[in-house]
Structures are given as C-alpha cells and as structure tokens.
Amino acid sequence: MADINVKIGPLVLKNPVTVASGTYGYGTEFLDFYPPCELGAVFLKGITLKPRAGNKPPRIAETPAGMLNAIGLQNVGLEDFLKIKLPALNNVPGVFIANISGDCVEEFVQIAQALNDAPNLAALEVNVSCPNLQQGGMAFGVSAQATEEITQAVRNVSRLPVIVKLSPNVTNICEIARAAEAGGADAVSLVNTFLGMAIDVEKRRPMLGNFTGGLSGPAIRPIAVRMVWQTSKAVKIPILGMGGIRTARDAIEFFLAGATAISMGTAVFQDPSAPLKIIKGIKKYLAAHKHHSIYEIIGALEA
Amino acid sequence: MADINVKIGPLVLKNPVTVASGTYGYGTEFLDFYPPCELGAVFLKGITLKPRAGNKPPRIAETPAGMLNAIGLQNVGLEDFLKIKLPALNNVPGVFIANISGDCVEEFVQIAQALNDAPNLAALEVNVSCPNLQQGGMAFGVSAQATEEITQAVRNVSRLPVIVKLSPNVTNICEIARAAEAGGADAVSLVNTFLGMAIDVEKRRPMLGNFTGGLSGPAIRPIAVRMVWQTSKAVKIPILGMGGIRTARDAIEFFLAGATAISMGTAVFQDPSAPLKIIKGIKKYLAAHKHHSIYEIIGALEA
Amino acid sequence: MKQVLARIIDVNFFESDYVSLTFKSPEIVAEAQPGQFVNIRVSEGPHPILRRPISIFDADEEAVCILFKVVGEGTRLLSEVRKGDYLDVIGPIGHPFKIEPAPALLVAGGAGIAPLHFLGRRLRESGFDVHLIYGVRTRKEAVAAIDLVRVSTRLTIVTEDGSLGERGLATDFINKKTLGDRAVYACGPEPMLAALQTKLAAMGKSAQFSLESRMACGAGACQGCAIATQSGYQRVCADGPVFDSDKILKWSDGA
Amino acid sequence: MKQVLARIIDVNFFESDYVSLTFKSPEIVAEAQPGQFVNIRVSEGPHPILRRPISIFDADEEAVCILFKVVGEGTRLLSEVRKGDYLDVIGPIGHPFKIEPAPALLVAGGAGIAPLHFLGRRLRESGFDVHLIYGVRTRKEAVAAIDLVRVSTRLTIVTEDGSLGERGLATDFINKKTLGDRAVYACGPEPMLAALQTKLAAMGKSAQFSLESRMACGAGACQGCAIATQSGYQRVCADGPVFDSDKILKWSDGA
C-alpha cells in the first residue's frame, strides 16, 4: 500500500485529504457520519477577534455546478472559540487547524497570540480574503504587500505552522503566493472563493442579502487547478489545493498540478462521506500506477 | 409589444441578443439554422494582421457546467478576412462586428484602419485579452494603461463604433473599464474567458495542447454578473454583458445588473437556436411586467 | 442524523406538480419526529451540487414518506426517481415540533402540509384533538386532502378560488373561536406565516412555525440557512426548522 | 445540417456498455451519407454543456440508428433515453466517405464500427465487394457482429484475446493479400489508425480514415476540433471527419 502521508511545513498529515474552512463548522457537526481523525485535517470555521453576527440572509444561492455564499464570517469570536469550541474537541481525535480573519494586521496578531496556548490545534490558517478596513475595505489578499505583512506578523508571534490562504480574485496569483512565502508562511492554501453574484429576476434583487458572495464548487475547479499549477512554479513551500474537488480524479488533478494536500468544501455538502471515498480513490490510483508514495504524483504533470 | 432595440454607442441593434466572437465563426457557419439578421448582432471570429495557425490540439476540454478552449486565435488573417470572409456576407442580411487582436498597439491600429472601408461591418470589437508581446506576454487587458492606450489608438483611426472587450482575469475590473472609457470606447463588452486548466490524470498531461485555456459557459456566470454589475457603477458607456448565458432568465440577470445588450457563446453550442428562444423569452418577460421598453429593466436591480 | 442509501418503494404523482416518494429506511424511521426533515441528493454529477431539504410527511414502521412540489431543477430531478431506485438521504435533521399537551390547531399552506401531516398523526395517536386548516390555491392543489381526515379531528380546507371548501386564505380562518386554547403549529409560504405571526401577536398568542431557507450543509456547519430571530441569526437546519413564532424577527421577503 | 427533435423508436443494450438508439428523422435520413455524424444534446440543464458527436450507424427510410459505447457522463446520459422520448439532434454533419468504384476493405476498431456499418451497406447496395475487418477486445465487445454479415461480403472478426474469430489486432490482418486493389476505409481508436497509417504508407497506399476529436460547436465555427494535417490544422467536424490517411500529420497521443 502506497504511503499517503504528507508534510505541510512541519505538520505531518496521515493522508492528504482535508476539509475546508467554513464548510465543516467547528469540527463536531459531522460527527454523526465518521470521526474526523479519518481525515488528514479539519480546517475549522473562520474566527475573528470579536464574535460576528454575519450577513443579512439569504446567504446561499445555487449556481451552475456551484454555489454562492455570503456568510459574512458569522462566528463565535476568539473568546468562545477558546472557551467552548476548542474544548469541545478534547475527546475528538483529529488534526484541527484554526482559520483566522481580521480587520487589520493587529487583529490577526492578537488572535495568533491567543491561540499559541490553545488546546487541540495543529496549525493556523490565515485568511487574507477578508477586507482590510484600514485600506478602504479592499481584501488584504489582493495586495502582495499586505499579504506579506500579515504573514510576517503572524509568523513572528505564532508557535504553530502558518498556512496562508490566498484569494483567487487577483490578476497575478504567483505574486501573492511569493509574498506569503517571503513573509515566512509554512504553506499556502488556495483557492478561496471567487467573488460572484446572482439575481432573482422576479424580485429584481440580488439572491444574497449581501449582494455579492463567494463562488465555490466544481464550477471553479479549472481556474483553481490553473492557479495551483502556476503557484507551484512560483514558490517552494507546500501548497494545499482546493476549489471544486468532488472525486478522486479531481483531487489527483490538483496533486499533479503541484498540491501536496487537498481540501474539500462544497462537495462535502453534496456527500459528507466524499472525503473518505476520495482517500480510497487516491490509494487505488497509486496502487494501479504502482507508486509507493503520494509524493510520486505531486507536481508530476508532464511538461 | 415592448420595444427591445438598444443603442450600443452610435449603433442601434434591433434586439439586444448577440452571439459572441469565436463561437459563431465568420457569420456563415450557422446559416442552416436561421438567418443571422434575427440576432441583434453577430460578433465575428477574432482576427489578427497575419493568418494564425492556432494552438496545438487538443483545444477543447469540458468542465463542470462549462468548457475550456485554447484555439489560439486560429484565423485567416486580415487579408483573407477582407477578400473572402467579409464578401461572403454580401448577401447575408445582419449586423456584423469584427473582433480584432494584435501583438502590439501598432497591429491593432493597422487592422482598424484596414477595416474602415470594409463592407458589411457595423462595429469593431477590440480584444485586449491577447498577450502583449512587447510587455513580456502579459495580456494588454490586465493593465489599465495598456487598455487605455489601445482603445485610444484604435478610436483615433477607426470610423466604426469601438467596443472594448475586457478580460476578467484581473483584480479590479472597474479600473480597466474606466481606462477603456477614458480611451474613448463607445462601449465595453465583458467577460472574456477565465484562464483555467484541466488535467488528464491517466496521461498526466494537460487536457489542452496549450496547457491552459479559457473557461466559458454557465459555470462562470455568477462571476460575470458580478463584474457587469460593478462595471455598470464605474462607467457611463453601454455594457455588452456575457458569460454563461443560456436562458432568458440568465440574460435578464445581466440586464438588471446593467448590461444594455448580451452575448451568447458556449450555450449556442448546446443549442444553436437558444438566441432566438432568449429573444422570445425577453419579450415575454417584458410583457408580463408591463414594460414598454427593454430600457426599463437595464440596471434596474433594486439596491 | 444518518446518511443512508434508501430504496424507493412507492412513487405517486398528483395534480399541481406534487409528487410523493416512499423509501425504506428503518434507521431514519427510528429517530424521526414531526417537524424534522431529510436532505436528499438529487444529482450524481456536479450539478446541482446541493441537496434538497424535504420535510418528513410520514414515517411508519420502516418507511419514510415525503410529499413535495416540483418548483425547479432539483425537485424535477427528484420527481424522476422510480420505484426500485436508491436515494441518498440524510436524516432526520433538525428540532422537531414540541408536542404541547393541549388540543391543537394546525395551519398549513400548500406544500407546508408535509410536516403537519406527520404531526397531526402523532397528535391524534396521543389522543389530542386536532383542527387542521389547510390553505391551497385551488381544488387541484389539495393533493393530500383525502389522507388528512385520518390525521385531524376537524379539517377546514380553504382555497383561494373557492373551488373546494372555504374561499379565502388559511389565515382568514384564525380567530378567537378557532384558536380557543389550542396550541398552534404552522408551516407554509412566508407571506402566510408572516400574516399568521401578526394575527397571533395581536391576540397575545404564539405558535410553532416550521420554516424554510436555502441550505448548503444541512448539518449546522455553514451558517448558510440563517434567519433573523430575537436571539440573533439562527440556523434553520440545526436550530430549527421549528421556531417559536414570536421569536422570528424578519422574513426574507421583507414582510 | 438540421436541428430536429427526433422521437426515439428503439433502444437496445448490448454487452460491454454498448447502446443503440433509433430515432425518426426523415430530414436527416434524406441527407445522410456514410461517414457523417450527428451531434446530440445530452442535457436539458447547464451540465454537461456540450453535445456529443456520434456517427450514423445506419439510416433507412425515416429512421437513423446510432451505436455508441458508454465511456463517460455524456454517453451515460444518452443511454438513459427511452423509447418515446425526444432527442435534440443536429445532423447530418461533415464530409462523408468518398465511395471509390472498387472493391473495399473496411477496418473497424471497437465503436469505430459505426460509420463503417453504414458505409458497408451502401457499398454492398452499389454492388461492391466488401471485406470488413473488425477488431475488438473480446467476444463480448463484438456487439454488431451479427448485423455485419449483411453489410460485408467477407467478415474477419479479430479479438485481442482470441475469444472470437482471429486473435490479435485488426491491423495484423492488413497485408498485400487482404489489400489487393481494394479501396481502404477505416475508423477506430487512434493507436489503431496510427498503426494502419504507417502500414499503408509502407505499402505505398492511402486510405480514408474517419477521425474523432473533442468538439464544441460541431458546425465548423469554433476551430476547437482541429487536427494537424499536411494542409495545416483542419476541423474534424467540417473538413472531416473523413480524411485521407496520408494527409494526417500527428495524433493527439503523440503517435
């Protein structure tokens, strides 16, 4: 049986299949289906310093082979995350990774510091797709400079491996990935959602209370694969690839394009057991191709 | 019956439903189905100064609710376009618009000049998504400055209405649209395709001979609608909206978001008669809502 | 909550695009309570990517029955399922109706009949008096009417055009007399629930409403199905779908 | 080329995932020639967005018959069509085989039998001698074998495992003797055609190949289906699907 454990910086995952932040709650919501320790890792719901109420509903709209969401980072805030959500994982074996957002660099730093002593956390994922309130609300992640600045600030204070999650709403993904690498990121994850919009033509109102939202799901996969491939040529740190992965074949596309691990979000809504099926499918593929390790297919796209 | 003719700068279209460049050939390929004069306009296959052989096959890959293409601008070149393709439209009633590409500003200018006296052309569409060979191969359309420069240069020499076709592979679509407006464009059209990639996991090669290609079809619609909506807030010139339009409902999304006319590409492959069905559907919608003119729904999204 | 591959044992088509499906799932039946729903995968492929939430219309021995109206692509795909096919179902999901030890008034609008049918049966089995007011557009839409006499003590059918039973809206028949000291349970389109909420509030009463909302995870994980309540945004899938009517703050239609 | 809504009048399932569909379309029959294909819409919705090109297996009186192998999502959807359903078909498309006034050698691999079946019938009707070599994996895949005696004067079935007829590859049976002065027509997987091309070239011969390629418009408009030929990139849909074997430059597999 081929070896499928992978290294994301200093972090070792028993398999390369993880679930994406915001789609798997605080790690306990899917316990009825299977224990999270069967997954490579669980990226927990994105948190902020203070609790957030989130956006006005409706927050979801379905689109061709995809969906829009505008949750607006509704979350319990750092304090309850530490007091309630993380301790709830005490008896849940698994690798859990926090996903953090903020309005300014200082907030990211505060959260990262507070999580240094938190139980049950294996790494930090830094979500730079949120708006930078000190720069007119443009997302941090569309600026290489802001991305490097945040990465460095978090890296300086955190004892955990730092994964920077990139926004795909940019002209040049490589430039941003390089900024994260320069800032000291242990890995980058991509893609976050694409900014999109759907309109209810009868009501003449946006389908989402927030007007625009993030597009995810199979629809975006070709763009995500391209970005992962470009990024893999641009940086040396490992890449966590995601965007529309639904089957083992899809996952393998990302490995060949250069991802060391993959993450699933929207497809888990369609089938909560999809990640387990993908783990099996990857093993089968490696066996069929007589590989001893998943590393033999990472970045193995023929040029 | 509501009035559905629209104005794209100085150009009047009898209805707002057009077919997109590159998907309808040189205007004669779909004659078996219906006369092109039933459409608002036909955007002809993109041409360049010299004939182009196009990219290495395979050039097509299907993706969830969409497709990738890497045709590589295969075309007959300006000379045969003037000598063969345009005269072939002599007895074909309809509104035809040329779509032009170039490696440098000078090429755009030369083509635009040569088309001044061409028969059967109602307007020029300037495709700025092609690589700028004098700037390291980055697409003109990702730079506001290059977009303005090309627009101005073409505007200066052309006697035809000039529509600038924007690339969606940018951080800030409004900035580029404003550059086109500043350069004197009569209208902007958007979106062109999103750069994407698909991998054949058995062969471990990209599905496309060119590695990457342009993603089109319903999958991209939510991103396209968002960009049209943002652009409509940023510029005063009319917008030709496209990206995944398949049904009258989809078309109406774009009108509400601020498009004055729409274009269909990929969905015409699924159903060559879809544009006619959409014209009917728009009329029905306007009648049901007791509108006298399509202009009553353009940009009518409630805020 | 379980994910099961359930065999379809019965399919019925009714007028006004209603369809009922019965599938075998002892696992779901074992836990099912009125007001809960199941979340059904409607496509093998990448589109549509989201499941469709449908209330439990009935659960008996080993089988679960659902009743739904075809309104879009997802429900159309679901209506193409045939006897013998297997359906990927997650359920039961959500907080059920709290059964009040009192005579009951059930107010259903259109497809909203589904959870109230199951509730009515359970209430009757526990010996409570059940008055069911069932509002539909026309006679044709009253698809479940025949069955309803079994799950209610008194049945008032209301059609907008008077083609069956009373003419008007279900809420027209809510008054001091019909209310009495009954516990009120309702499910239906938002305008109906909004009107009912206002009417009950004016009478100093509250009810249990089963709500709908577009869902992504259907498991409490994504916060996508949120509605505004007095205690902030709440998830219809995990905190609901049953809510106290006086806790609901805003309807998505702005009503 | 016409777009028609054609009623399915017959559906047959064979081993190895082959399916044949027969639909009524006098419009298409009127124009259909061997080597041409139809382009079929496989989904009402947004996915899959592209039609599927399938050769004409037979055309007779008012009906067109196709034979295809289920290999992916599109052909799977197509295999779910039932008698009485309507299919959105565009056709006939492309340049047909040029019928040479000579005895014929037909070389078919797998699903490549489809256009050669139609060609064989027309050749036989015109009184030409037809030797058909039909290569498949195993006996099970030789789905069209029974019909083939009607469309050929001589039939050689070749299976990779020898489970039916000869053992080997279809191309193993191409030699001076089988060739003679026959006009050669072929359709099959790329490796077969590449091998045949080389073999024929060595013998100073050429053939008519019916090629496949991924298509978008299927109407000559998009240049998506291009293959490399001696006269540059040519469109399989509009310049082909039939090409002279000595004009084809490169196979997409690099063969």
Ligand SMILES: Cc1cc2nc3c(=O)[nH]c(=O)nc-3n(C[C@H](O)[C@H](O)[C@H](O)COP(=O)(O)OP(=O)(O)OC[C@H]3O[C@@H](n4cnc5c(N)ncnc54)[C@H](O)[C@@H]3O)c2cc1C
């Ligand atoms: C807890 C719960 C329980 C439920 N129980 C039941 C039940 O028992 N029975 C039942 O019948 N239903 C029930 N529903 C409702 C059911 O889930 C929906 O009817 C179903 O999900 C609709 O899916 P669809 O794909 O058919 O329609 P969708 O395609 O999702 O669309 C629904 C309608 O909106 C329109 N629409 C979609 N997109 C747009 C757009 N961009 N602009 C304008 N219009 C648009 C469609 O045309 C269609 O008419 C329940 C819902 C919930 C949340």
Ligand SMILES: Cc1cc2nc3c(=O)[nH]c(=O)nc-3n(C[C@H](O)[C@H](O)[C@H](O)COP(=O)(O)OP(=O)(O)OC[C@H]3O[C@@H](n4cnc5c(N)ncnc54)[C@H](O)[C@@H]3O)c2cc1C
């Ligand atoms: C002119 C012409 C005539 C034809 N005539 C016939 C005929 O008569 N009979 C017939 O059977 N066929 C015929 N074909 C072939 C037929 O068109 C194809 O088999 C069909 O289009 C396949 O569609 P699909 O959706 O089923 O498979 P697809 O989903 O398109 O995929 C085909 C195969 O590729 C795999 N695949 C898809 N994407 C990827 C990826 N990213 N990585 C790895 N693998 C992938 C799939 O799993 C599948 O096995 C013809 C083709 C042409 C061009």
Ligand SMILES: Cc1cc2nc3c(=O)[nH]c(=O)nc-3n(C[C@H](O)[C@H](O)[C@H](O)COP(=O)(O)O)c2cc1C
């Ligand atoms: C409902 C929803 C909520 C999300 N919330 C977050 C979040 O809090 N933080 C974050 O970094 N990404 C968030 N994402 C993005 C996903 O983690 C993932 O990057 C994206 O959905 C693409 O993957 P997919 O196509 O597999 O869903 C969210 C996505 C969805 C669908």
Ligand SMILES: Cc1cc2nc3c(=O)[nH]c(=O)nc-3n(C[C@H](O)[C@H](O)[C@H](O)COP(=O)(O)O)c2cc1C
């Ligand atoms: C096969 C193909 C070829 C195209 N060629 C061109 C082109 O030559 N010039 C151009 O400006 N856009 C070209 N496009 C982009 C389309 O005009 C259109 O902007 C895009 O496909 C989005 O619309 P759709 O989703 O309706 O297809 C092409 C698209 C496709 C699918």
Ligand code: FES
């Ligand atoms: S649908 Fe995800 S929380 Fe309710």
Ligand code: FES
């Ligand atoms: S498929 Fe478009 S030219 Fe052949």
